[in-house]
Amino acid sequence: MRHIISILLENESGALSRVAGLFSARAYNIESLSVAPTDDPSLSRMTIVTTGTEEIIEQISKQLNKLIDVVKLIDMTSDVHIERELMLIKVSATDGERDEVKRLVDIFHGHVIDVTDTTYTIEITGNGEKLNAFMEALSSITVLEVVRSGLIGIGRGEKSSLS
């Protein structure tokens, strides 16, 4: 099953490789990983999407918690939460394609953020499913490049993962 693990870790050199190294050394899967400093510059937030049986997910959580650089770990999957991913996508857009692409972008609440005579570059956010659906909707259009940020997530309601 797919799990979203959100980690606060020391914003120190090497912290990322400890996490990445743990996954490769123990043969765990990483579907996506995104990391950036938080509002507290001494902490980074890392969001990992991984898959595995319940036993493996339990081990992943425990092994991550063992890393000295990991300050806090939350498995978001079981709590009510919001997921978002950012996708930048460059498509061919000539003649009649231009209107069709623009219409699809509007339907999916995306934005065209760069335009040339022959291409559009589109920004779209949402959960992974929405981004996949958008890609499918574009099936008749030539896609030149896709860049996805990997998933991030936050819990709903008043509770904060920092508390």
Added chain:
Amino acid sequence: MELTGAEIIIQSLKAEGVEHVFGYPGGAVLHIYDAFYKQDDVQHILVRHEQGATHAADGYARSTGKPGVVLVTSGPGATNAVTGIATAYMDSIPMVVITGQVPKHLIGNDAFQEVDSVGITRPVVKHNFLIGDVKDIATVFKKAFYVATTGRPGPVVIDIPKDITAAKCEFHYPSEIKMRSYHPTVKGHIGQIKRATELILSAERPMLYTGGGVILSNASEQLTAFTQKLGYPITNTLMGLGAYPASDRQFLGMLGMHGTYEANMGMHHCDVLIAIGARFDDRVTGNLEKFCPHAKIIHIDVDPASISKNVKVDIPIVGEVSQVLDDFLKVLDSGNKEPNVSALEKWWAQIEEWRSQDCLKYDSASELVKPQYVIEQLHEITKGDAFVTSDVGQHQMWAAQYYGFNKPRRWINSGGLGTMGFGLPAAIGVQLAYPDETVVCITGEASIQMCIQELSTCKQYGLPVKIICLNNGYMGMVRQWQEFFYEKRYAMSYFDALPDFVALTESYGHSGIQIANPADVRGALEEALGRKDELVFLDFLTDKTENVYPMIPAGAGLNEMILV
């Protein structure tokens, strides 16, 4: 007053109460060595290879419970240390390893003797640090010793660029340290302990299975009290030997691949398994699907990640073994329930029947020197009270099976990583910690050659280690597997160019005796052990075909043993 980084390192070691540092100099650590030269508080022990330094520090740590400290240079100094660091990591041994690094401005330039030591050691350390500023040295040392010695212990590497050891700053060693991301659990959950007690007392066929965690937690006394209070059978893992006196009737010997028949059958048939400071290693469990099929399992461990990693447990208790057992003893004392005596009587009768198989018997009338006999004689002469280090292979298993350890921290071996070459340097660390005690290294002619250069270290520091080499002319355990599983195709397991070990030892300034006749075994051991101030190398030419029994083939269950 300002001190240099190198001086701060020495002062930090002093503040941590470090007596010995095992190391080998080189370019990147010369400032540190210069600081060593100018003081007498911390003794530096010069080894002959960095692997030896890590094993010596490891032996020191295993025998004393204090962290072992290593100092090596950058590049090859650090890479040579990796085997020893991994050895300590697998067995959860507290160690602090200082590696020199090229000056900061050269890092990443492929400088002379540069490797990414932090990167290379990352998977085999509990934690590591690269120091970027002289002002951080004292804090990093405080953290390193704290992390290495608390929770589930382990090695910590500190990588220090050369320029930082020359830079200066004021020195203040922190008296305590707080790390927001590191809070090892100490006390076990009392509710879980009470639930577990209920289950333990309801058992009809109970079994205690205990490992190295008991020794690391100095919980031998509590374990003995707990076991004897219950009257339950107990088995130890390879790492856990000595935590419970081997001479006691409740002790069933070691379990696992080369465990005793009674221990493994007891495991297979028990209805309640109490695992304490053990981690369900594959050499212990055999085939997981066939492991303890009838048992409810209680697992006490300081490391939550060890729990339900290989075997799903019913009642987990996370905490220091010593504290958890203290609480168990209190709960047992305060309650009015007793173990089920009649069920226990039946269980013991069954165990005694298994024990009567006498699975460790061997051909004692042989005209060849039997390795088991050598260990048994050693046990008798030293009354089971020597510090015994070992290398890896058949001799290690025979030592574990036949020596009979009655005290903790006496059996020093590489259990998890299985590092050949461990025994002799480990004995150096033990002998330095206990200069007046008998320290024996049980080895084989293959293993001993992996760190034989440390005979020179023994000479330099006058360390009277007794080396017992069970020389069968083969890598015995490899040969045994080839005999059983590869139709006796002995690929590369035979040595046809062995040195004359007696002459070799003599060339290092020690003495040696070769023994080829069973009748000479006892006398040679007595003579060697009597030479209190000398290192003696006993080269026992043993039966080349002897195998370690019992044996559970890989993939089989604990009840599917090969007996003799």
